Amino acid sequence: MAKQQVSFTLNDSPVDVLVEPRELLVHTIREQLSLTGTHIGCETTHCGACTVDLNGRSVKSCTVLTVQADGGEVLTVEGLADGGELHPLQNAFLQEHGLQCGYCTPGMLVRAYRFLQENPDPTEEEVRTGMAGNLCRCTGYQNIVKAVRSAAAALRATEGA
Amino acid sequence: MIPGRFEYHAPASVDEAIALLGQYGDDAKLLAGGHSLLPMMKLRFAEFEHLIDINRIDGLRGIREENGWLHIGAMTTENDLLASALLREKCPLIPQATEWIADPQVRNCGTIGGDVAHGDPGNDHPAVMLALEAEMVLQGPGGERTVPAGDFFLGTFFTEIEEGEILTAIRVPVAPPGSGSAYCKLKRKTGDFATAAAAVYLQMDGDGCRRAGIGLTNVGPTALKAADAEKALAGEKIDERLIEQAAQAAMAICDPAEDLRGDREYKTMMAGEMTRRAIRQALERARG
Numbered sequence: 001m002a003k004q005q006v007s008f009t010l011n012d013s014p015v016d017v018l019v020e021p022r023e024l025l026v027h028t029i030r031e032q033l034s035l036t037g038t039h040i041g042c043e044t045t046h047c048g049a050c051t052v053d054l055n056g057r058s059v060k061s062c063t064v065l066t067v068q069a070d071g072g073e074v075l076t077v078e079g080l081a082d083g084g085e086l087h088p089l090q091n092a093f094l095q096e097h098g099l100q101c102g103y104c105t106p107g108m109l110v111r112a113y114r115f116l117q118e119n120p121d122p123t124e125e126e127v128r129t130g131m132a133g134n135l136c137r138c139t140g141y142q143n144i145v146k147a148v149r150s151a152a153a154a155l156r157a158t159e160g161a
Numbered sequence: 162m163i164p165g166r167f168e169y170h171a172p173a174s175v176d177e178a179i180a181l182l183g184q185y186g187d188d189a190k191l192l193a194g195g196h197s198l199l200p201m202m203k204l205r206f207a208e209f210e211h212l213i214d215i216n217r218i219d220g221l222r223g224i225r226e227e228n229g230w231l232h233i234g235a236m237t238t239e240n241d242l243l244a245s246a247l248l249r250e251k252c253p254l255i256p257q258a259t260e261w262i263a264d265p266q267v268r269n270c271g272t273i274g275g276d277v278a279h280g281d282p283g284n285d286h287p288a289v290m291l292a293l294e295a296e297m298v299l300q301g302p303g304g305e306r307t308v309p310a311g312d313f314f315l316g317t318f319f320t321e322i323e324e325g326e327i328l329t330a331i332r333v334p335v336a337p338p339g340s341g342s343a344y345c346k347l348k349r350k351t352g353d354f355a356t357a358a359a360a361v362y363l364q365m366d367g368d369g370c371r372r373a374g375i376g377l378t379n380v381g382p383t384a385l386k387a388a389d390a391e392k393a394l395a396g397e398k399i400d401e402r403l404i405e406q407a408a409q410a411a412m413a414i415c416d417p418a419e420d421l422r423g424d425r426e427y428k429t430m431m432a433g434e435m436t437r438r439a440i441r442q443a444l445e446r447a448r449g
Contacts, residue, residue, distance in 0.1 A: 045196055048264070131265075133265050
């Protein structure tokens with residue numbers, strides 16, 4: 001099977017890769033493009049550790065073929081911080097102790113980033129539903145929910161400023 | 162874990178996709194949302210030489226109303242179903258069930274057509290299709306045909322779709338005023354398939370029930386149409402006694418497989434309880 005040329009933007013920078021059709025987006029991001037922030041967890045679409053943003057929607061990159069991203073826009077956790085400054089979500093996870101081992105965190109952050117654009121002022125229940133595709137085995141979710149709501153408030157304050 | 166090798170095709174039109182299906186026959190598989198197919202290919206439960214990705218065919222997405230029917234493109238994603246104001250107003254049972262499917266990321270990829278065409282008894286849309294008496298629009302080299310949901314689900318992973326055909330759309334009748342619906346699903350956790358679930362659609366005429374549609378999820382080799390349960394309610398003033406009668410009739414057709422979600426008796430009892438709850442909720446909603 002011939003390899004195919006695929007082009008997309010990754011965190012706003014254009015990238016070109018040569019892939020077998022069966023190559024999964026998460027593998028291209030980690031192994032060809034060397035951004036290892038996106039984690040591989042269950043590999044069966046349950047855990048959400050591999051969540052990235054593709055064309056403005058959260059997807060699990062272990063279940064998307066790289067060829068399907070051709071012409072698209074991909075955002076990973078590396079694209080959240082602005083230069084040396086953490087994104088308000090990253091800050092909130094730090095302040096609210098929203099992580100312990102950190103394995104699920106990149107997926108949590110990228111999902112939360114999109115979720116807060118879909119719903120800038122969520123209730124606790126809406127956060128739990130909106131983040132339901134991301135599993136965490138350490139925190140019991142309490143502080144993750146707090147962090148997402150605290151980031152929501154911070155983002156709203158910036159918007160309003 | 163990666164799938165076995167395959168050649169990838171991304172047709173821009175339905176005709177092109179049908180031509181590719183004709184060319185590669187059994188060696189080809191359509192790729193919709195991919196969230197059942199790709200995990201199965203990774204685990205080597207399925208292997209295909211050709212994947213025909215129909216995600217780039219724009220004409221297969223979207224929902225429109227046409228002469229008392231809603232026409233839902235097969236590649237409309239689960240999240241698009243949830244976001245549709247038209248659907249919420251004119252066929253609320255579909256979004257009511259969709260809320261219970263998988264999780265936000267999976268709903269961004271998963272499609273109503275993929276859910277229905279896969280033929281998995283654990284998928285949630287088939288029971289809804291049976292309750293609504295929806296129609297499946299199939300397109301093949303010989304043209305288009307329409308199959309009622311009641312004739313569509315033939316067995317586990319086995320539907321009325323013939324080789325070379327594509328499910329292009331689903332047609333559901335607009336719910337008339339005075340109708341109510343509900344989808345009640347018991348599941349162990351987010352993203353799990355149902356232990357048992359029931360889809361109920363009631364068309365009321367004052368206090369009387371004009372028509373009842375009831376479909377059951379994951380308690381048989383396919384989604385089940387609970388015809389006797391429907392009959393128990395149709396033409397009657399629904400009360401607790403009739404609800405119990407319908408639940409018993411629903412349980413009588415259950416033939417679930419035992420697995421980690423429970424044994425046959427438990428799943429059957431849960432299908433009965435989901436049926437009771439869904440009828441009560443649908444009735445409440447019909448009364449407004």
